[in-house]
Amino acid sequence: MAKRRMMRGSIALAEGAITAGCRYYFGYPITPQNEISEHLSSRLPEVGGVFLQAESEIASINMMLGAAAAGARAMTSSSGPGISLMQEGLSYMAGSELPGLVVNITRLGPGLGGIAACQGDYWQATRGGGHGDYRLIVLAPNSVQEMHDLAIRALHLADQYRNPAMILADAILGQMMEPVNLEPPLVEIPPKPWALTGARGRKAQLIKSLYLADGEMEKHNWKMYAKYQRLQEAEVMVEEDLEEQMDLLLVSFGSCSRMVNSAVALARSRGYRVGHIRPITLFPFPSREIREASRRVGKVLTVEMNTGQMWEDVRLAVHPGTLCRLLARPGGAIPAPKEIFEEIEKFVRAGDHFAENIC
């Protein structure tokens, strides 16, 4: 039976991971995600799991790599600078096709980074982040319920595709409290015949990311590419709030999409016909959905809490000739619904010259 409880985003995420059968957490303190570690430090031992605080993020990601290689469902969480330190390990995991969940409760801006909400890690998350030709599976919740549900989803996708997955959220989602429906315990973890479990009774196997024989590395990279194509075909998650006839389409993700939802409601109450597409998976990106909707509307406004990172993916996705415009707040400020509404109003009324970019 589903239980409904008032919960903080970080705690809901941690509980989601436990529900998904994740029993191994490796982490290192950094604000604003410490609630995840603190909660799991007492919860995991209760369910027979392991909580381990590492001496750095480099250590925690490589502990996760070790656990994943042994066949465990494992996770880590961090924020901005800590996620940057993890990139080498993430690249190794992707190259070795090892699953795992990384949670990034982002920080604001490059360098030390403030702890206000921001979406500046979009490129790092969706382009792989570390060295080499790889992708992360990236899910972007916009509610406490989704912090819980997408943690479960991300762990499943990671195992299914043998690839690290990331939850990209921010301090708003990590700290705020909302009612959550807790799913009853779920599905079993898929078998992992590739895992290193001791070679007793079977042939020894090898997990590695480096292939030296002529042409082998290229073959390996094409194999991973094919996997990312399969993800693109089968695993796109998107929330579409479209109308029959539209003057304007908005695209936004994560916490920012909540303000866009309010702006859309405001615009509709004033008689504007606007639609909203919210990518839930940032990789794979819902390019097809955005192309189809933009064909019908012609004008697309992207709203982001960065200088326009997802905007690049939107412009790659839209139907040729679409007018594209960006409302960006990269400084830790949250775009108010009224500010978004004014931009909607201007863009709908204006001629083509108002668009910053025509694709």
Next chain:
Amino acid sequence: MATSIREMSKKPEILTGGHRLCAGCGASIAVRQVLMGAPDGVHLVVANPTGCLEVSTTIYPYTSWNCSYIHCAFENAASTMSGVEAAFKSLQRQGKIKEDFRFVVFGGDGGTYDIGFQALSGALERGHRMVYVCYNNEAYMNTGIQRSGATVLGTWTTTSPYGENSFGKTQNRKDMTAIAAAHNIPYVAQASISHWRDLVRKAEKAFAVDGPSFINVLSPCHRGWRYPMEQTVEVAKLAVQTCIWPLYEVEDGKWHITVKVRDKKPVEEYLKTQGRFAHLLKEKKYAEALPLIQEYVDQEWEKLRFLSGEQE
């Protein structure tokens, strides 16, 4: 040497008032005492990895630092200062800088024992002339009291909770001062904010040597240790008197206890002053940690006495 209060009161304050550290914070006391040991007339460059001290003293657009100051990431204060010191030496060789400089790092125990360990070890091995000070409050306080490599066995922190299967942190801390000494650098010391004369003398020696020096200063944190804020100095003093934090120095490889403890108090005297150990004394099932802490203290104290040539 300026170790009378009268002389010390004449020294300019480098860490000035108006910062946002908590009332009763040990960190600012540690910094001010260390900087009392800086020679007169030198320029100071302070490096600070991310932590309470950094966030509370450099709130933009203000600074509490009356000297050059560089903030760096959590894991690399010793590397950043290595670069500063190497650049200084080069400019000095080229005759472009005539003034005298000293380089000081203030890292917390997280930034020293854990994530900054590799950078520190490299800097000590390469021999950069810097005074590396660990202001040690035995946990990650800035992020909300998580256990660190400096946390004492049995301690409650938010990531070493006590419960059915655990009495708090289950491991002993590492001996970071001895690890620094193992780099065979000219000067290493362990100090406490409660023994200001001892600490200022150690700082003077650290500033004087031509090479790296390391001082590990016990700097109690009343938020994380859970005691009334006015007791910071008393708590630190008890750490010395119970020998859970003995004061000593290692000068050119010679170990020397600087504050003798004739009647070593039971460690419980120290533990009972702080909420982070309260569960050990309140609940029977956690009491098994108590002899483990005392044994650890005794063993380390005897080791120190042996190294200092004070054991019969």
